[in-house]
Amino acid sequence: MMSDAIIQLQALQFAWKTDQPILQIDELVIKKRHKMFIKGPSGCGKTTLLALLGGILKPQQGQITILGHDITQLSNSQRDLFRSEHIGFIFQMFNLLPYLSVLDNITLPCRFSQKRQQRIKEKQATPQSEAMQLVETLGLPKGVLSKPVTELSIGQQQRVAAARALIGGPEIIIADEPTSALDYDARKSFLSLLFEVCDAYQATLLFVSHDPTLETLFDDTLSLMDINKATPHHFSHQGDNQQMKEVS
Amino acid sequence: MTPTLKLAWQSLLNRKITALLTVLAIAISVTLLLGVEKIRTETKRSFLSTLSGTDLVIGARTGPVQLMLYSVFRMGNATNNIDWKSYQHLQQHPLVKWTIPLSLGDSHQGFRVLGTDQGYFTHYQYGDHQPLKIRQGKVFADIFDAVIGADVAKKLGYSVGESIVLAHGAGKTSFMKHSDKPFTVVGILAPTGTPVDQTIHVSLAGIEAIHLGWENGVPAMGKPRVTAEQARQQALEPKTITAALVGLKSKITTFRLQREINEYKDEPLTAVLPGVALAELWSLLSVAEHALLIISAFVVATGLIGMLTSILMSLNERRREMAILRSVGARPVHIFSLMMTEAGLLATIGCTLGVSLLYLLMLITQPIISNYYGVALAITPLTHYEWLLILIIISSALLMGLIPAWRAYKNSLADGMTIRV
Numbered sequence: 123m124m125s126d127a128i129i130q131l132q133a134l135q136f137a138w139k140t141d142q143p144i145l146q147i148d149e150l151v152i153k154k155r156h157k158m159f160i161k162g163p164s165g166c167g168k169t170t171l172l173a174l175l176g177g178i179l180k181p182q183q184g185q186i187t188i189l190g191h192d193i194t195q196l197s198n199s200q201r202d203l204f205r206s207e208h209i210g211f212i213f214q215m216f217n218l219l220p221y222l223s224v225l226d227n228i229t230l231p232c233r234f235s236q237k238r239q240q241r242i243k244e245k246q247a248t249p250q251s252e253a254m255q256l257v258e259t260l261g262l263p264k265g266v267l268s269k270p271v272t273e274l275s276i277g278q279q280q281r282v283a284a285a286r287a288l289i290g291g292p293e294i295i296i297a298d299e300p301t302s303a304l305d306y307d308a309r310k311s312f313l314s315l316l317f318e319v320c321d322a323y324q325a326t327l328l329f330v331s332h333d334p335t336l337e338t339l340f341d342d343t344l345s346l347m348d349i350n351k352a353t354p355h356h357f358s359h360q361g362d363n364q365q366m367k368e369v370s
Numbered sequence: 371m372t373p374t375l376k377l378a379w380q381s382l383l384n385r386k387i388t389a390l391l392t393v394l395a396i397a398i399s400v401t402l403l404l405g406v407e408k409i410r411t412e413t414k415r416s417f418l419s420t421l422s423g424t425d426l427v428i429g430a431r432t433g434p435v436q437l438m439l440y441s442v443f444r445m446g447n448a449t450n451n452i453d454w455k456s457y458q459h460l461q462q463h464p465l466v467k468w469t470i471p472l473s474l475g476d477s478h479q480g481f482r483v484l485g486t487d488q489g490y491f492t493h494y495q496y497g498d499h500q501p502l503k504i505r506q507g508k509v510f511a512d513i514f515d516a517v518i519g520a521d522v523a524k525k526l527g528y529s530v531g532e533s534i535v536l537a538h539g540a541g542k543t544s545f546m547k548h549s550d551k552p553f554t555v556v557g558i559l560a561p562t563g564t565p566v567d568q569t570i571h572v573s574l575a576g577i578e579a580i581h582l583g584w585e586n587g588v589p590a591m592g593k594p595r596v597t598a599e600q601a602r603q604q605a606l607e608p609k610t611i612t613a614a615l616v617g618l619k620s621k622i623t624t625f626r627l628q629r630e631i632n633e634y635k636d637e638p639l640t641a642v643l644p645g646v647a648l649a650e651l652w653s654l655l656s657v658a659e660h661a662l663l664i665i666s667a668f669v670v671a672t673g674l675i676g677m678l679t680s681i682l683m684s685l686n687e688r689r690r691e692m693a694i695l696r697s698v699g700a701r702p703v704h705i706f707s708l709m710m711t712e713a714g715l716l717a718t719i720g721c722t723l724g725v726s727l728l729y730l731l732m733l734i735t736q737p738i739i740s741n742y743y744g745v746a747l748a749i750t751p752l753t754h755y756e757w758l759l760i761l762i763i764i765s766s767a768l769l770m771g772l773i774p775a776w777r778a779y780k781n782s783l784a785d786g787m788t789i790r791v
Contacts (some may be wrong), residue, residue, distance in 0.1 A: 130711035176697075178696075198702075200703055200705070202699075202702070203701070206698070206700075206701075207699075208697025211697040211698070213697065217383075217694055217697070219691060219694055219695075219696070220384060221380050221381055221383060221384030222380055226380075230695075230698045231698040231699050233373035233377070233699060234373065234700050234701070234704065235699045238699075286698065291636065316511040
């Protein structure tokens with residue numbers, strides 16, 4: 123019985139080149155509303171795993187069951203739709219659109235997802251009012267909404283990115299090293315705010331980082347090195363742009 | 371579509387300078403294309419309306435284009451004249467309402483001198499049946515009176531009362547001058563935008579008077595010169611004229627009279643329909659007109675290629691933007707339509723600006739043109755053909771937009787949500 127599982131991977135295998143798998147996971151279960159810390163050295167396949175969970179990439183073998191749907195059975199556009207409805211992303215720095223205001227950045231996912239709009243409507247709110255509430259919960263001053271994002275500090279930008287990931291209540295939040303550009307105190311305060319909103323929205327959080335000091339703050343830790351059966355020496359060097367980012 | 375439209379717009383605003391330059395390049399090329407098109411149709415209109423209200427132009431046996439050139443445009447010389455008796459016969463023809471005699475051959479400072487009668491000022495029409503207007507002074511009455519066209523008055527700085535000496539022949543410098551019989555400017559015509567502006571009009575009797583005592587185009591040897599006063603005493607009926615303009619009582623009889631004149635027994639004559647001859651003449655000039663249109667079409671192509679370049683160049687620096695959009699739920703289709711919308715926006719704004727620029731230019735130049743050339747530049751709404759041109763431009767822009775849109779689409783598939791720094 124896996125009723126409290128939100129994500130399940132089974133016999134997963136992914137390779138850029140057919141004979142060199144870079145990700146091979148027999149089984150992985152992530153529980154609902156858990157805050158999962160995913161660690162691993164550079165190039166161990168963290169970003170590839172996130173791309174697979176987000177439906178950007180499709181595995182050669184295995185199943186990825188999210189919220190009861192095997193997303194490997196979906197078409198490309200269905201996976202895109204599924205991602206936009208159920209998963210919110212937070213990346214490293216610079217993941218806001220510089221030409222939109224803070225408010226427009228936060229409400230951006232609502233432009234592409236009917237489901238997120240619908241969930242907001244069910245709460246008898248509007249994307250604007252929800253954005254305002256998120257900004258408040260994340261401890262940003264109210265006046266920030268009308269500002270261009272370029273006037274914000276990096277710490278503020280990451281909180282705006284968190285608000286954007288959470289708007290419309292997706293069940294899963296995937297954060298890919300969102301704190302790497304912040305100092306220690308800022309990291310901790312960002313994390314506690316992130317936990318707070320994830321709790322408020324009953325979202326499951328997958329947090330990728332190679333900063334071991336944060337590990338203890340999470341419910342669970344997943345060491346990708348331990349569960350990835352693919353040998354790390356097989357990392358492709360050409361054509362694998364996904365790896366470049368982890369080095370940077 | 372609305373979210374992509376708004377996004378494309380905001381994204382373009384973020385790249386204001388490049389976007390503005392692209393729009394400007396398209397706008398200027400559109401202005402040029404439509405401007406050339408306007409000038410083309412306006413010149414054609416103005417050219418074809420050099421002469422109106424006249425049903426037949428009659429001269430000695432020659433080609434229609436030739437006849438129009440020397441009688442209406444006052445270019446070149448007639449090879450032969452019409453006998454005065456033939457003209458009189460024509461005057462009395464039952465189908466004819468009015469006639470205007472035209473006698474050419476003399477000049478003043480390079481401007482042609484036209485011998486005619488008062489009928490010229492009442493019956494001659496140009497444009498949309500506009501009659502000639504005297505701007506200053508009056509129509510000639512005396513033998514040695516002259517009425518000058520607007521350009522003549524402006525270029526030579528003449529006003530009413532000026533005394534002028536006519537020269538024999540059409541050249542700018544002539545050694546044969548009728549200096550013994552000077553003319554007086556009594557009237558100046560309003561500008562018409564036709565060759566009338568470059569003509570000096572005198573009476574047929576005046577032309578006759580200055581050639582008294584001349585033989586074979588030179589003063590007769592051994593004979594005493596005839597003075598102006600002596601000339602006034604003589605009968606000054608011309609023996610020949612160069613051409614004649616004819617107005618008919620009924621237009622239906624045009625072809626009948628034309629045939630009759632072409633078959634005239636006493637003298638070989640040619641009668642042409644001015645509209646037909648003008649159109650024939652215009653077709654000779656239309657090579658230049660087409661060349662102009664082709665050049666401006668290339669300018670538009672350059673503008674659009676500029677747009678393509680700027681969008682393609684922006685693609686790489688916008689990979690981050692695309693990845694962010696993908697991460698918040700934009701599907702590759704959205705990225706594709708975003709790029710297409712951008713091309714469409716640039717082209718549409720460019721065309722709108724170009725058309726506005728054209729009308730602004732027309733508004734500014736209209737009074738200047740009507741003042742200098744007497745041509746009333748018609749500021750009319752865009753014609754079907756011009757709308758079609760605009761439609762073609764926007765469609766080509768969208769067609770070109772497919773290239774960056776497709777590349778962005780492929781990029782976004784390959785990059786996914788990976789943000790490249």
